[in-house]
Amino acid sequence: MSKKLPIFYSALLLTGVNLLLRLVSTSFQVYISGSIGAAGVGLLQLVLSVGALAMTAGMAGIRTATMYLTAAELGRKQPGNVRWVLSGCFIYSILCSGTIAFALYRFAPWIAEFWVGDVLTAEAIRLYACFVPIYCLTGVMVGYFTAANRIGTLALVEVAEQIFSMATTMLMLLFWAGSDPVRACKSIIFGSGMAVCFTLLCLLVLRIAEKPPVAPRISVRSGLVRTAVPLALADDLKAGISTTENLMVPKRLALYPGTDNPLADFGMVSGMVFPVLMFPAAIIFGLAELLIPELARCNAAGSKKRIQYLARRSLKITMLYGCFFAGLEILLGQTLCNRLYQNQDAGMMLQLYGFLIPMLYCDAITDAMIKGLGQQTACVRYNILTSAMDVVFLFVLLPRFGMTGYFVSFLVTHLLNFVLSFRRLVKITGPALSWKTAFFALAGTGCSIFIAAHVYQPVLRGVLFAVIFVCVLFLVGVLKKEDICWLKGLIRN
Numbered sequence: 001m002s003k004k005l006p007i008f009y010s011a012l013l014l015t016g017v018n019l020l021l022r023l024v025s026t027s028f029q030v031y032i033s034g035s036i037g038a039a040g041v042g043l044l045q046l047v048l049s050v051g052a053l054a055m056t057a058g059m060a061g062i063r064t065a066t067m068y069l070t071a072a073e074l075g076r077k078q079p080g081n082v083r084w085v086l087s088g089c090f091i092y093s094i095l096c097s098g099t100i101a102f103a104l105y106r107f108a109p110w111i112a113e114f115w116v117g118d119v120l121t122a123e124a125i126r127l128y129a130c131f132v133p134i135y136c137l138t139g140v141m142v143g144y145f146t147a148a149n150r151i152g153t154l155a156l157v158e159v160a161e162q163i164f165s166m167a168t169t170m171l172m173l174l175f176w177a178g179s180d181p182v183r184a185c186k187s188i189i190f191g192s193g194m195a196v197c198f199t200l201l202c203l204l205v206l207r208i209a210e211k212p213p214v215a216p217r218i219s220v221r222s223g224l225v226r227t228a229v230p231l232a233l234a235d236d237l238k239a240g241i242s243t244t245e246n247l248m249v250p251k252r253l254a255l256y257p258g259t260d261n262p263l264a265d266f267g268m269v270s271g272m273v274f275p276v277l278m279f280p281a282a283i284i285f286g287l288a289e290l291l292i293p294e295l296a297r298c299n300a301a302g303s304k305k306r307i308q309y310l311a312r313r314s315l316k317i318t319m320l321y322g323c324f325f326a327g328l329e330i331l332l333g334q335t336l337c338n339r340l341y342q343n344q345d346a347g348m349m350l351q352l353y354g355f356l357i358p359m360l361y362c363d364a365i366t367d368a369m370i371k372g373l374g375q376q377t378a379c380v381r382y383n384i385l386t387s388a389m390d391v392v393f394l395f396v397l398l399p400r401f402g403m404t405g406y407f408v409s410f411l412v413t414h415l416l417n418f419v420l421s422f423r424r425l426v427k428i429t430g431p432a433l434s435w436k437t438a439f440f441a442l443a444g445t446g447c448s449i450f451i452a453a454h455v456y457q458p459v460l461r462g463v464l465f466a467v468i469f470v471c472v473l474f475l476v477g478v479l480k481k482e483d484i485c486w487l488k489g490l491i492r493n
Contacts, residue, residue: 058097061231066143071296080215088220097136131193141203165195241387255399288368295372322358329354444472
């Protein structure tokens with residue numbers, strides 16, 4: 001087996017890969033929005049949301065469950081048991097994904113007509129159904145390689161997958177799809193599906209080449225059910241609610257008197273604003289991906305001090321990182337969206353949602369940590385509550401307040417989910433983040449934004465904000481000399 005990397009360098013590798021993938025994805029969104037317009041992007045988002053729901057249901061929590069169970073066996077120093085973990089996860093994945101793929105293929109015409117509202121999308125939905133089992137089996141292998149800390153290998157394979165997907169998709173878009181949103185959707189699905197077939201083959205070959213040790217058969221059924229089923233319920237519920245919201249939003253938004261084109265307004269937020277809003281989160285998602293198996297290993301080994309250290313350090317870094325990019329997107333939102341989309345309304349919405357970045361990024365890290373500590377059931381409860389609230393809020397607020405109601409619903413439900421998850425984490429690890437630190441970090445960010453906003457030139461505005469932000473954090477004691485020494489120590493090591 002190849003040499004394992006420390007979690008810091010593994011996070012850097014995953015960050016690089018995630019940044020590359022997000023850059024390509026964001027560039028693709030820009031290209032698509034220019035080719036088919038905001039209304040076309042809205043239709044594309046509806047079709048892809050149906051596919052995402054099917055893939056989430058087919059995955060049934062198996063990716064995270066594979067990471068958790070593999071990391072637990074490695075934490076107990078029993079690598080031979082991983083063979084039986086993977087076997088159980090494969091059987092579980094084939095049963096779940098096969099059932100979902102058959103149902104999606106069978107009911108594609110009905111879904112296209114009554115859910116999406118365009119019968120021409122039925123062929124695209126059926127094409128997606130053919131690739132659902134491949135996506136889910138690949139999720140098992142990605143979960144294993146992440147838990148085994150084979151991040152370098154995984155990064156290379158994912159880069160190769162993206163190149164394969166991008167090349168296939170772009171050729172189909174250029175020579176076949178044109179400005180047709182239905183054909184564009186088929187092109188995206190086919191390109192991504194063929195690329196994931198390539199990834200699954202590569203990961204299987206690499207796993208076989210490891211020549212894993214042999215161990216007596218063990219039963220993984222109870223552990224798999226205990227881990228995967230709560231995750232499946234949470235993920236399926238969240239994806240189902242998200243799809244319901246995406247399909248409901250244009251219809252309820254059409255009842256608002258101030259909306260001329262509800263599909264275009266929805267496409268602007270979901271297809272233009274959110275990709276830019278979450279682009280810097282690549283490093284956060286990379287860290288979250290590693291924290292699940294790392295905390296599972298520590299939990300299995302009884303390393304409580306290590307768990308407390310990871311929780312505190314990760315949350316503080318994430319909060320400061322989120323504050324920094326919140327300031328940049330608030331100050332530069334108009335310029336970014338004018339350059340990318342030539343859409344001033346998208347810039348205003350990006351600035352509005354930019355205030356939520358610290359909370360959204362911290363929520364992602366907190367959710368990953370409580371999953372790594374075996375609190376999947378708590379995640380299910382929180383997702384059920386906040387998702388149900390989101391549907392009710394959107395149903396009531398959209399006809400009365402339009403996209404302002406969408407923002408209010410987004411803010412309330414995500415904030416509640418973060419508070420509940422953070423409270424659960426504190427119960428397990430103890431104090432994870434000082435409220436004083438959080439207050440001064442947010443206040444320092446606000447002061448830096450206020451001062452930098454008086455500079456007209458966008459680049460100078462961003463540079464001035466960064467300088468003031470760092471200086472203010474040092475003055476109020478949020479950033480300390482020990483933090484700089486810690487970072488230097490990581491780089492040296």
